[in-house]
Amino acid sequence: MEDQVEQAVEIALSSNSDPMIKQQAMSFCNQIKESEDGWQMCLSLFMNDRKRSSAVRFFALQVVDDALVKRLNGSAKQLDNTSMLFIKDALLSYIQREYSPQSATDADAVFMQNKLAQTITLFFLLSYPNTWPTFFDDLLTLSSMGGPQLSNGRGLQLFLRILVAQHEEIADTLIIRSSEVARRNTIIKDAIRVRDMARLASAWMEILVQWTSRDDGYLIVESCLRVIGSWVSWIDISLIVTPQYMSIIFGILGNEALRGAACDTLSEIISKKMKSSDKFDLISLLNLPQTIGQLLIGSDVEFTEKVARLVNVVCLDLVRILDEDQFASPLKENTENLLQQLFPFGIGFLANEYDDTSSEIFPAISEYLSYLRKEKKRNIPLNPARRSTLTSILNTVIMKVKYDESMDWSNGTDDSEIEFLEVRGRLRLFQDAVAAIDENLFMDSISSIVISSLNGEKRDWRDIELGLFELGAYSDGLRNAAALPTKGQGGSSKAMEILNDMLLKMTNSNVLSIGHPSINLHYMELVVKNSKFFETHPQIVPQILEIFVSNIGIHSSSLQVQVRAWYLFYRFIKLCKHLMGDIAETALNAIGDLLVIESEVSAKNDGDSDMSADGTDSGTFDGRLYLFEASGILISVESVPDEKQLHLLKSVLTPIFRDMEASLSRPVEGSQLALQIHHDIMAIGTFARGVNDGGKAITDPVREQFLLASRAILVSLETLSGFEIIREASRFAFARMVPILGHQILPEIAVLVSRLLSESSTSELIDFMSFLGQLIHNFKGQSGILDMLDQLLTPLLSRVFYSLSISANGSTDEEIQQSDIKKAYLNFMMGLLNNGMEAVLTSDRNRQIFESIVRSVAHYTSTSPDASIKKMGSSIYTRLQVIMKAT
Structure with missing residues (x-):
């Protein structure tokens, strides 16, 4: 039978076994574990035959462990008191034979010793202190075995492994235990403290004394120190913290091989919870x-x-x-x-x-x-x-926080730099804390470092980077202080003066001449973060713009720096648009070569109508959109004359119109065409947002250009409406042109909405209804929007009801989507009611669906577990009831 067990274990563990035979072998092993006498056979197998493979002997102990665990849990019937006595005698007999100094066999492998220690520990939990009160004395006796006390190294190693396993079972705070197990462990620990702890503490000290100086004592002393370090958390600390004990452990600190373990043990001893006065004495x-x-x-x-x-x-x-x-x-x-x-x-x-x-x-x-x-x-x-x-x-x-000599800058792409930046972030918190404790100390120290890095004497990029980093930390601290109620003005006037002085020195310095990308990025980041500085120094704005549009910024040869600079340039233009003056046209001309749209489709998206625009252009297109928005702001600042604005507007839009026309006329089909048109439409929408944000009143010639843009988008949508990214981009662009065109865009919106509704997927319905909600708010009371909604309502809600009638099939994503559709539907209904457009609900065209609307709102309100849906639905239902009674 033992041979069969060995064969089954080897087959079950082999990666080359036939799957069917392997399954049979695993089933056989499980039968052994579940059988009433399986533990007896396996204990005998482990005890009597060292020639068996380690895997088989390990399995044998696993079967014994399973039986012991079942008894611990009160579910095992096969282990009666006689059986427990048999296991105890067998384990002791094995240890006496295999762990004595006279043993002729090699010691068990470490993993087998650990497994044996675990088995003995499980037995200990069942027998101590009631049926085996001499547990620790018996094991200590085995650690001598006829020789001087504690002289048996093999036995000591097992003894110490058992103590480690015992701590893990009864005292390790990282393990979550049931209240019943916790009570059992407390009883065991109390018994150890009363009966055996003094003896054990004395034995540990003797082990350290005897084995530290021995050439073969390294592992034993290290294990003993580990035991002391773990057990000290729950035993009487006075047993360990004595002058003699501490002298021994401190002595081990001088042993190069063992000093690390001694240091860990001291850390654990000091971490022991106790009263403040006792801790200080320790x-x-x-x-x-x-x-x-x-x-x-x-x-x-x-x-x-x-x-x-x-x-x-x-x-x-x-x-x-x-x-x-x-x-x-x-x-x-x-x-x-x-x-x-x-x-x-x-x-x-x-x-x-x-x-x-x-x-x-x-x-x-x-x-x-x-x-x-x-x-x-x-x-x-x-x-x-x-x-x-x-x-x-x-x-x-x-x-x-300074880059050391061994590290190069990689903009956070190198693993070692990522780790450094993480540590640097934690160190920043210490600086902030110092600033809160002693503002003057912080200001003096930081300003000294910053000024030193800007004075031109230091040419190592690491020194300059440190100065700019600390300048950023300083300005961040003041901004954070400004957000606190107790610091309403953003720190003291002295702190602001120092910041402005440092910023002035930075803008007047030649730190950018070093040509390092990290310096360039820091510089631009600081300019954007501290844009208010230019309110009092507007004469510097042209100089900053020149830096941004140079090869230091948006024309950098480093793609990482370039793409980040596009965003920072946009932020600077947005924040300082009122300071542009007559340099807006110059700035726009400087970025003209970057307002070029080129798309690239990945192989996996080629031909996919549901492809996403994300990741298709290495992330550069989203960054380029910031330039289009910045250009929209630049041509729409107050200082730009109307005629010049129109000219500049056309210089941006006309190339996009030509590209859309040329792309649609070419015999190119599929994803490449769709992505190119998508980019064109997104550029128009983003540019429109910038124009609207510039601050200049919108003139009729400007509106005419964007009306042309809306029609160009509709032509593209008609051709490529099967592509989701085209539908998304069209919706995006029209939403950004509404503030510019006002009611003039309503006829085009009617066509857009018709196209979108006929093609939109279920997932798009959410964004589509949100888009309609924006239109309702913007055009409330206008006949054009009422007519459009009147035609749209029944087909739209039919799509919504159909989507919500489909079961989610247990899919979490589908359940979330259905919940989001319900919220979007109720928000849409609330928008109709709040903006005085409830008449479309009972018009001749939509009267037949009105009762379905009322029932749906009642149903979603009563069945949804979402509190926000219930609250909104109840409000809508009440108002719909009023409308129903009135009609």
Whole structure:
């Protein structure tokens, strides 16, 4: 039978097994697990034959584990008290045979030792302390086995593995347990504390003493330290924190092979929850300032990281003691003194060249800064020691956010740079905290760095990038302060003066001459973020525009920089349009070569009528649209004469009209044509939005040009209405031209709506009804919109009711879509009622569908789980009832 089990396990685990035979083998293995005597056969297989494969012996213990777990859960009948005694004797017999110094066989593989430790731990949960009260004594005896106490290395390794497994089962806080299991574990832990903990703590100390100096003791000492570090969270700390115990662990810190484990153990010991006074006494006993000062750290990166973690744990606890004890006391004074001794180490780790090491101290830095902010709110001034620490933190953070020599700029595309930027973002929060604690310190430090980077002496791009980054951080801080009720003016007048001074120095500097893309982007970002600066310095605007339209900005040879510059240029034009003066035409001429539309369809979208426009042009088309919107703003600022505006308007629109005409006349079909026309239509709509945003009153000649544009779009829609992206673009463009054309666009809108309704998919109905809602609001009371809605209502709502009558088939996406259609439908109905267009509901053309509308609103209101639908539906239903009674 054992041979059959071995064969079945090997077949089940083999990747080359025949699927049918493999399934049979797995079924056989499951039968073994479920059978009443399967555990007996498997225990015998594990015990008696070391020649079996490791996989088979591992499976055998799994079967035993399953039986033990079932008994733990109260669902196993096959394990009675006699069976439990049999398992205990078998396990002890195996350990005595295989884990004695005299064993002739090789030790079990590590994974087998871990599995055996898990099996013994499960048995322990069932038997301690009632039926096996001598559990720990018996295992400690096996760790000697005739030799000196705790001298059996093989037995000790298993013993320590068992202790690790026990902690995971009964005390690991990361594991969620039922209340019943938690109660059981509490009983076991209480019994260990009373019966065996003193003995175990003594044994651990003896293990450390005996094995630290042995050449073969590394793994045993490391395992013992791991056990101490895990168990210390729930045992009496006084058993471990004694001068003798701590002296031994500190001694291990001098052992290069074991000092990392010792450091981890100290971190766990200090993390033990206790009263503030007891925690301070513990930290004082460890004398960490002197100990850490004697450690040779730096060359060993991993150990340095562990020491940083230790310092972080200690500083965290000290800060929390300070925060709990708000009033002056000897404890607070002593805690402050000890913290000031330790913080230089923490700041040293913060400055470490390795970000993983720096990050270890982040929690303590954050907690300390939070504490100082609370102290400020309590009107407690910074004493010299705290100010010195705060200054060191800020200066270290500033240097830490600088690109180091080993890293190049890639605009966030390189993994190492992405990690650096993430750390930099967290460091920015520390700077913001310092600014909130001591504004003058922050202003002086940042302005010094910024001015130094702008003075022309530093030519390394990293130095200049640091200065511009900090200038951005400074201005962001002032903007954030302006958003707070207590800072209504965005910080002090001194802070604003310093910001304006730095911006003036930046615009007058030659930092762009270095030609680095990161500098160029930072510069443009800062210009846009601080556009209000140009209100008082309008004479600089032409200079900034010249930079934007040069190869530094929108004509950059770097595609990443170029596309980002298109957006930043648009933002600058939008924010400073009233400062353009007579340079608008010059700026527009400078970007004319970029107002070119070229589409490229990916292979997967070729010929697909439902293709998306996203991702087809490497993201550049969406960026180019910002240039069209910016050009619309430029030609529509107040300073541009009407005749010049019309000329410039035609210079943008005419090439698009010609491209649409040429594209539609060419014998090109499919996705390439659709995408090109889509881009043309989107450019028109985006350009229209810019024209409307420019601030200049719309003249009739301008309206005439956009009326031509609307007709060109309708021609394209008629030809390519089967493509969803054409329908989407047409709807987008018309929505942007409505504010310009007003009621003049209504005849074209009627044609547009008819086309869209006949072709729109179910998913498009949502956007379509939203579009109609916008038209209802814009043209309320006008006969043209009433006539259009009167013709449209019945076919539109028939489409809506049909779409909602189709079952979602359990699909989450379809259920969400149906909910969104209901909301869009009810919003559409609300728009009709709120804008005085309820007459279309009961017109001769739509009277036959009115009752269906009322019933549908009642149905969606009563059956929808969405509170917003219920509320809106109830309001609409009440108003529809009034209309029904009136008719």
